[in-house]
Amino acid sequence: MSKQPHVLVIPYPAQGHVAPLLKLATKIAEHGIKVTFVNTEFIEAKVMASIPEKAEGWSLIKFVSISDGIERDDDRKDFDKTRNTMLRVMPGNLKDLIEKINQSSDCEQITCVIADISVRWALEVAQNLGVSRAAFIPYGPENLALSFHVTKMIEDGILDSNGNPMNDGLISISEGTLPWKRNEICWSCRGNEKMQKILFESICAVVQFVNISNWVLSNSFYELDPSSCDLVPNILPIGPLLASNNSRHLAGSLRPEDSTCLSWLDKQSIGSVIYVSLGSTATLNQQQFEELALGLESSSQPFLWVVRSDLVDGSLTGFPDGFKERITGRGKIVEWAAQEKVLAHPSVACFVSHCGWNSTLEGLSMGVPFLCWPYFVDQYQNRNYICEAWKIGLNLCPDGNGIVTRHEIQTKVTKLLSDEGIKRNALKLKETAINSLVEGGSSFENFERFIVEMKSS
Numbered sequence: 001m002s003k004q005p006h007v008l009v010i011p012y013p014a015q016g017h018v019a020p021l022l023k024l025a026t027k028i029a030e031h032g033i034k035v036t037f038v039n040t041e042f043i044e045a046k047v048m049a050s051i052p053e054k055a056e057g058w059s060l061i062k063f064v065s066i067s068d069g070i071e072r073d074d075d076r077k078d079f080d081k082t083r084n085t086m087l088r089v090m091p092g093n094l095k096d097l098i099e100k101i102n103q104s105s106d107c108e109q110i111t112c113v114i115a116d117i118s119v120r121w122a123l124e125v126a127q128n129l130g131v132s133r134a135a136f137i138p139y140g141p142e143n144l145a146l147s148f149h150v151t152k153m154i155e156d157g158i159l160d161s162n163g164n165p166m167n168d169g170l171i172s173i174s175e176g177t178l179p180w181k182r183n184e185i186c187w188s189c190r191g192n193e194k195m196q197k198i199l200f201e202s203i204c205a206v207v208q209f210v211n212i213s214n215w216v217l218s219n220s221f222y223e224l225d226p227s228s229c230d231l232v233p234n235i236l237p238i239g240p241l242l243a244s245n246n247s248r249h250l251a252g253s254l255r256p257e258d259s260t261c262l263s264w265l266d267k268q269s270i271g272s273v274i275y276v277s278l279g280s281t282a283t284l285n286q287q288q289f290e291e292l293a294l295g296l297e298s299s300s301q302p303f304l305w306v307v308r309s310d311l312v313d314g315s316l317t318g319f320p321d322g323f324k325e326r327i328t329g330r331g332k333i334v335e336w337a338a339q340e341k342v343l344a345h346p347s348v349a350c351f352v353s354h355c356g357w358n359s360t361l362e363g364l365s366m367g368v369p370f371l372c373w374p375y376f377v378d379q380y381q382n383r384n385y386i387c388e389a390w391k392i393g394l395n396l397c398p399d400g401n402g403i404v405t406r407h408e409i410q411t412k413v414t415k416l417l418s419d420e421g422i423k424r425n426a427l428k429l430k431e432t433a434i435n436s437l438v439e440g441g442s443s444f445e446n447f448e449r450f451i452v453e454m455k456s457s
């Protein structure tokens with residue numbers, strides 16, 4: 001008799017990773033499969049604080065936490081130190097957790113580990129314990145496809161061994177995929193060689209960990225980027241992962257959502273509001289922040305702007321003089337929004353976005369045109385897909401001093417809102433995204449296949 005399945009899901013401890021994996025975990029649990037979701041203690045406290053008590057879906061998943069080894073007072077923004085500590089401590093903690101669950105008499109043994117590729121060591125832990133494993137890819141298939149070409153590009157002299165392009169040409173991996181500009185590859189970090197080295201090593205290591213996985217689950221859908229999907233052996237695109245009825249309250253937000261933005265949106269005209277959010281980590285300098293504020297003001301459209309307490313590098317010294325008074329009634333500022341619900345609201349006209357992969361998928365699944373403001377890693381190429389491949393948005397271009405001016409913002413808002421072609425493309429892509437998720441659709445079928453195979457593994 002085959003064992004009852006029990007899936008353990010482990011995300012990288014950051015907003016853009018916890019949220020999609022929690023949606024995936026809920027989808028699996030909706031199939032009647034037991035799911036244990038493993039956060040770091042630090043992240044679990046934040047996730048729990050954002051879930052209303054007795055929320056629907058709450059009991060579907062068992063939440064457990066392990067230590068990331070970082071002291072309470074340590075600076076978690078020190079990326080290198082945090083990463084090294086996690087790498088030293090977390091594999092052992094995860095192994096102990098799985099062994100404890102497996103020895104316990106009151107629940108089923110872990111039969112499958114789904115690990116974010118950004119915590120790829122978890123796949124190795126699962127392999128060593130003889131448990132089946134699925135690698136979860138939280139970014140677009142084009143970057144996964146790129147990983148499969150890195151070794152050859154080094155051999156062919158296109159990249160040096162640190163991932164620097166050897167000439168100014170475009171980096172292309174196939175005819176059907178968009179080529180990368182040399183400073184827009186996902187590991188490019190101008191002026192931060194150490195970070196670039198870490199990112200490049202991570203991308204190079206992906207193939208090895210994909211190869212030890214039984215499944216490769218991609219948060220995308222085949223029709224969005226068939227050429228990239230075709231370059232990745234055994235990829236199973238199962239996205240877009242969106243909130244279901246059960247995961248509505250299990251959004252995996254690490255900050256409390258301000259729900260007043262939804263009642264505010266109810267009062268705005270259909271298709272009028274500019275929604276502005278640069279995700280969970282992108283920052284602006286004070287000058288850029290003020291320019292964005294003045295650009296939104298001069299756009300003469302209503303706007304909903306997510307201003308995180310850490311949006312401005314250093315610290316926010318304030319909005320431009322008199323800005324808040326002048327925008328009363330027309331502009332709404334919140335620290336964190338219920339983004340999926342906002343994007344699905346009929347009042348929203350466009351999305352000023354940093355083009356993080358989750359935001360990209362959420363915006364396109366709701367049929368909302370983009371104004372793109374990429375900040376780092378994969379966001380530049382996501383922007384290129386939005387503007388050049390799918391044609392569902394426009395780019396906000398910085399001036400010679402690297403500033404996106406108020407004039408640029410005002411001009412592009414006007415241009416985007418009057419572009420019927422972009423609106424049509426956005427609605428069409430929304431339809432394709434939704435169709436992939438319903439019975440007979442590509443992501444639906446891939447997900448069912450995963451469930452069937454995983455249950456019998």
Ligand code: UDP
Pocket residue numbers: 015016017019253277278279280281282306335336337338339340355356357358359360362
């Ligand atoms: N998000 C949200 N409320 C906000 C801003 C962002 O819930 O006010 C969510 C958004 O829906 C997305 C995630 O935060 O799921 C951000 O992930 P993304 O990959 O877009 O960017 P990152 O934060 O990783 O840069």
